[in-house]
Amino acid sequence: xxxxxxxxLSLTFLMPQGxxxxxxxxxxxxxxxxxxxxxxxxxxxxNDRFQAFRDSVNSRYATMMERVWKSQPIxxxxxxxxxxxxxPVFYDKEKDNQYLDEHKRLEAVIVPIPEFKPxxxxxxxxxxxxxxxxxxxxxxxxxxxxxxxWGNASKFKLKGDDEKAFAAAYRExxxxxxxxxxxxCLDIRYKYNLCDWAYFKMLECLSQAxxxxxxxxxxFLQGVLFSQSGYQMRFAYDDSHQLHLLCRINGMVYNYNxxxxxxxxxxxxxxxxxxxxxxxxxxxxxxQDMDLDHAKLPILTKDMSDNRLVVSKFIQLEIQTSxxxxxxSFFNDYPISYSKDVVMKWYKYGNIAMxxxxxxxxxxxxxxxxxNAPKLMAANILLSWVQFGLVYALDEKVWGxxxxxxxxxxxxxxxxxxxxxxxxxxxxxxxxLDLDVILxxxxxxxxxxxxxxxxxxxxxxxxxxxxxxxxxxxxxxxGANVGKTMSRMNNSTANVxxxxxxx
Numbered sequence: 001x002x003x004x005x006x007x008x009l010s011l012t013f014l015m016p017q018g019x020x021x022x023x024x025x026x027x028x029x030x031x032x033x034x035x036x037x038x039x040x041x042x043x044x045x046x047n048d049r050f051q052a053f054r055d056s057v058n059s060r061y062a063t064m065m066e067r068v069w070k071s072q073p074i075x076x077x078x079x080x081x082x083x084x085x086x087x088p089v090f091y092d093k094e095k096d097n098q099y100l101d102e103h104k105r106l107e108a109v110i111v112p113i114p115e116f117k118p119x120x121x122x123x124x125x126x127x128x129x130x131x132x133x134x135x136x137x138x139x140x141x142x143x144x145x146x147x148x149x150w151g152n153a154s155k156f157k158l159k160g161d162d163e164k165a166f167a168a169a170y171r172e173x174x175x176x177x178x179x180x181x182x183x184x185c186l187d188i189r190y191k192y193n194l195c196d197w198a199y200f201k202m203l204e205c206l207s208q209a210x211x212x213x214x215x216x217x218x219x220f221l222q223g224v225l226f227s228q229s230g231y232q233m234r235f236a237y238d239d240s241h242q243l244h245l246l247c248r249i250n251g252m253v254y255n256y257n258x259x260x261x262x263x264x265x266x267x268x269x270x271x272x273x274x275x276x277x278x279x280x281x282x283x284x285x286x287x288q289d290m291d292l293d294h295a296k297l298p299i300l301t302k303d304m305s306d307n308r309l310v311v312s313k314f315i316q317l318e319i320q321t322s323x324x325x326x327x328x329s330f331f332n333d334y335p336i337s338y339s340k341d342v343v344m345k346w347y348k349y350g351n352i353a354m355x356x357x358x359x360x361x362x363x364x365x366x367x368x369x370x371x372n373a374p375k376l377m378a379a380n381i382l383l384s385w386v387q388f389g390l391v392y393a394l395d396e397k398v399w400g401x402x403x404x405x406x407x408x409x410x411x412x413x414x415x416x417x418x419x420x421x422x423x424x425x426x427x428x429x430x431x432x433l434d435l436d437v438i439l440x441x442x443x444x445x446x447x448x449x450x451x452x453x454x455x456x457x458x459x460x461x462x463x464x465x466x467x468x469x470x471x472x473x474x475x476x477x478x479g480a481n482v483g484k485t486m487s488r489m490n491n492s493t494a495n496v497x498x499x500x501x502x503x
Contacts, residue, residue: 050127051176057124057284058174064282065167069237072259072279074268080254080336080401083446085417088392089487091480108438108465108496111343114250114293119189119196120230123284126183127176139209141202143326144301146192148184152177153210156217161241166220166280173224182228189229195296197334200226200247200269219243219270232287234259234266236277244268244277248289251339254401264289269335292337295348295406300326302357305412312388314479315381319365319389321411323358331406343441343495346448349404349423350439350499358408359431366432375433376458379473379482382432386425386475390416419448421475426450429473430501438463438470439497442489449474449489451496452482461485465496 136147137154156173159165172178185206189199203222211217220235223245227233232248236259246259246266256267259279268274303325311318338345354362366385370378393415395403405413405420407427416424426437429452436453440463451463451470460483461472477486485491 048127050125051179054124054126054174054179058171061282061284062167062170062174065170065235065280066163067280069163069235069278069280071276072261073276074257074259074274077255077257077273078252080403082396083402085394085396086445086447086476086486086489087394088418088476088478090478091484092487108463108470109494110465111341111347111441111495111497113498114291114339114344114347116294117288117291119199119291120286120288122182122186122228123230123286126179137210139205141192141205142298142300142330143303144192144299146188146202146206148181148188148206150181150206150210153181153207153221156211156221158216158220161216161237163280166235169220170224173221174228178224182225185225186229192299193296194298195294196231196290197292198296198298198330199229200231200290201330201333216241216243219245227284227287230284230286230288232283232289234261234279234281234283236279238272238274238277242272244270244272244274246277246279248287249292249335249337250289251292251337253292253335253337256335267335292335293339293344293348295334295352297327297352297355298330300324300330302326304357308411310385310389310411312385314388315384317369317381317385317389319362319385321358321362323408323412324355325412327355327408328412331409334406336402336404343497346404346419346423346439346441347497347499349406349419350426350497352406353431354407354427358411362411363432366428370432375435375454376482378433379429379435379452379454382428383425383473383475383482384479386421386428387478390421390424392417392476418476422448422450425473425475426499430499434501436468436470436501437499438465439499440472440491440494441497442491442494444493447476447486447489449476449486459483461491463491463494463496465498470496 136149138145138147158169185203188194188202194202203225207218207222211221220243223233223235234246236244236246238244247269248264248266252265253267256269257273258265258267259277304322305325306322308321309318310321336345366382370381373381390410391414395401395417398415405416405423407424410416410420410424422439426439429435429437438451439448440451441448450473452473453468453470458471462469471483472485473482474480474484474486477484
């Protein structure tokens with residue numbers, strides 16, 4: 001249990017000022033009337049005030065839910081674009097050197113880095129409770145068994161399918177009996193390193209395990225836990241009174257229908273595509289949208305794929321790879337999205353590290369091949385391995401639309417395009433050579449490649465970024481070493497994305 005001083009400080013900052021002052025004065029009077037107050041009594045007093053504040057906040061929300069929900073049209077999902085990608089080109093020394101003389105030094109146009117926001121806190125402070133040990137429940141989350149005590153959640157039943165029934169259910173699920181469940185969910189978010197999307201999916205798995213897949217009870221429980229965790233969402237139901245969650249994210253998501261409210265987009269992530277929904281406009285003051293730009297690797301049980309041999313005959317390099325299939329399943333569900341600038345969509349792909357289990361297998365093999373090599377030579381070895389070891393295919397032909405890969409996926413699926421190669425190569429250079437890398441995007445034609453900032457001056461084509469020289473390295477320019485820009489590619493029209501150093 002927290003120290004009383006810390007609890008009081010938290011209470012002062014998190015509660016409305018007038019409410020905190022009133023309660024503190026009441027406690028002060030009580031202390032002044034007696035020479036001492038037991039710790040248990042003091043803690044219970046604080047917890048009672050936390051609960052009273054939570055009840056007042058949630059009661060106002062439930063009251064808003066009792067109003068008639070408004071029927072609103074739902075907009076059709078936007079499809080990922082079919083980009084006109086530049087297919088692989090083989091390096092032609094005579095032709096390309098003549099072209100490159102005109103495109104040696106260019107100042108970069110830097111794409112803004114997505115704003116990072118800490119994950120939200122609960123909409124009202126949770127009281128500290130001493131819970132007697134009880135038997136736990138469990139559910140599966142991407143092949144990972146998670147244990148939790150969900151209490152009476154499996155017995156939760158909606159008493160109807162209208163606004164009053166939903167409001168009554170909200171009051172029930174936000175009562176003190178469910179505080180421990182919410183607290184445990186927030187602990188799981190931390191323990192399993194869940195980003196916003198992973199947390200949303202975890203709550204979905206938990207709610208379906210407790211209440212039944214496809215039930216309104218499961219959807220409602222997930223929505224309550226998600227909103228109580230501080231996330232921005234809206235409840236809605238369709239003509240058949242099937243419940244849905246509308247979630248706010250920081251940008252545009254492809255393939256999911258959405259609702260527009262006050263200039264903000266709320267997406268339906270359950271795969272349904274209704275024409276209209278009856279939507280509840282109840283909201284909290286401090287609710288926060290989901291951040292899809294800053295993905296994190298959830299901690300999942302290992303289920304490794306069969307070994308795959310990635311061979312570059314150009315440099316006689318053969319590397320065995322195997323990836324965690326549970327991570328692949330998580331990535332497969334991760335929405336394709338962007339905020340503000342469509343080029344920003346590659347930020348999350350370039351900045352999420354590969355799993356440690358993949359690094360433990362892959363990196364010792366690559367380190368053996370580049371040991372004692374100067375960094376330029378090592379960068380060229382890695383570049384050739386990606387160029388010739390992976391089979392190229394356009395997303396349009398394989399997936400039917402633009403489908404960016406996380407680096408892990410590039411070493412799992414049999415085909416990869418230019419952007420997938422660039423993301424993978426950027427991670428290899430940052431991790432194995434400890435050099436800064438940028439992603440370079442040329443919209444006409446659509447092409448993504450990389451550039452590396454070496455510790456010393458290197459020959460070849462480069463781009464200046466914040467007074468630093470980044471030398472071009474293109475994983476789809478077959479046979480071209482670092483410093484060569486693909487023919488038909490003009491760096492003067494390119495944008496760059498700054499990437500973090502890997503951990």
